[in-house]
Amino acid sequence: MSDDALKEFEALDIEPLIADRPAEPRDASRLACVDRASGAVTHRRFRDLADLLGPRDLLVLNRSKVWKARLAAAKPTGGKSEILLMAPASPDGLVWTGLCRKIQPGQSLNCAGGASAECLARNADGSYSFRFSAPVDEAYLAANGAVPLPQYILKARARRGAEAPADEEKYQTVYAAEAGSIAAHTAGFHFTPDLFARLDAAGVKKAFVTLHIGWGTFKPVRSEDPASHVMMEESCSVSGETAAAINAHRAAGGRVIAVGTSSMRTLETFSDDSGTLRAGEGRAGLFIRPGYRFKTAGAFITNLHVPESAPLYMTAAFAGRDLLFKAYSELVREKYRFYSYGDSMFVS
Numbered sequence: 001m002s003d004d005a006l007k008e009f010e011a012l013d014i015e016p017l018i019a020d021r022p023a024e025p026r027d028a029s030r031l032a033c034v035d036r037a038s039g040a041v042t043h044r045r046f047r048d049l050a051d052l053l054g055p056r057d058l059l060v061l062n063r064s065k066v067w068k069a070r071l072a073a074a075k076p077t078g079g080k081s082e083i084l085l086m087a088p089a090s091p092d093g094l095v096w097t098g099l100c101r102k103i104q105p106g107q108s109l110n111c112a113g114g115a116s117a118e119c120l121a122r123n124a125d126g127s128y129s130f131r132f133s134a135p136v137d138e139a140y141l142a143a144n145g146a147v148p149l150p151q152y153i154l155k156a157r158a159r160r161g162a163e164a165p166a167d168e169e170k171y172q173t174v175y176a177a178e179a180g181s182i183a184a185h186t187a188g189f190h191f192t193p194d195l196f197a198r199l200d201a202a203g204v205k206k207a208f209v210t211l212h213i214g215w216g217t218f219k220p221v222r223s224e225d226p227a228s229h230v231m232m233e234e235s236c237s238v239s240g241e242t243a244a245a246i247n248a249h250r251a252a253g254g255r256v257i258a259v260g261t262s263s264m265r266t267l268e269t270f271s272d273d274s275g276t277l278r279a280g281e282g283r284a285g286l287f288i289r290p291g292y293r294f295k296t297a298g299a300f301i302t303n304l305h306v307p308e309s310a311p312l313y314m315t316a317a318f319a320g321r322d323l324l325f326k327a328y329s330e331l332v333r334e335k336y337r338f339y340s341y342g343d344s345m346f347v348s
Helices: 007-011 046-052 138-144 151-160 186-190 193-201 240-251 261-270 310-319 321-333
Strands: 030-034 041-045 057-062 064-066 070-074 080-088 095-099 108-111 116-122 128-132 178-181 205-211 234-238 255-259 280-284 299-303 344-347
Touching: 007 321, 030 046, 030 321, 041 046, 041 321, 046 193, 046 344, 057 240, 057 261, 070 138, 080 108, 186 299, 205 240, 205 261, 234 261, 240 255, 255 261, 261 280, 261 299, 261 310, 299 310, 310 321, 310 344
Parallel strands: 030 344, 057 205, 057 255, 064 178, 255 299
Antiparallel strands: 030 041, 070 080, 070 108, 080 095, 095 128, 108 116, 116 128, 205 234, 234 280, 299 344
């Protein structure tokens, strides 16, 4: 087994710490500050970020918005099913790729809103192609879709008998603008308008990229040799304005802080070996694991991740595997809240 398999993270007792809802207010969540130079781990609140950063810092945030991609369905026999819609595969909105359990090509499902979906084929990445009887567009999803919450949140609520909050609003960043993700940019959950105002007052700059989070982000890394893991590509883009702002900031000696693994992967996809960013649209297929040399960001804000996940491997690559395991072990002892709705860390 490769020595960067990160199997030791599976031994941590995280299940009781899985957050089933976000902190209220959002910026009251806890923030673990991990210093790569000293190896120190200190504990703050996310709202303290405005006291930790200044004019030499620029935050890079992913502006992708989660669409209501979970679609309830039923088999012709009446059995319950559902489709997690990944991306449209035709311009008319009739053909989509998606994930579905116990479906075979040729079978049809009856979906919410009166539409039917025929399974056309199983794709090489394990997803399926579906043809719908009516266009599945933004209006259809707004009326019939549901927020695609991770199963571990739903299971945590079921175990605790917890009442569900209003996830449609909460499972979204306050700055989300462009629909296309099937999972949230969770590192951005902790920002509030008030915190942004305080960051602005401290001279902290911000720039936006777009990466539509798909199956690539949460497909488990289960290969014995992580180098053989295939990262499913996700669409991403960097505007000319963002590229110019980041390049100028770095040229002046400033520090770029990637907010979330999706922002980090976008930066790494569009930067050259010197860290200079280019504008454009593309597909991000990088699987970043320990040993990777980061080119643009000098610091990283990220949530606390699921074992065997690509985000955990990326965080280990940035922080260092041993330091990250030390930090996670301490955060378990300190009862931090884990995963999508949980707390976060600032790795500098």
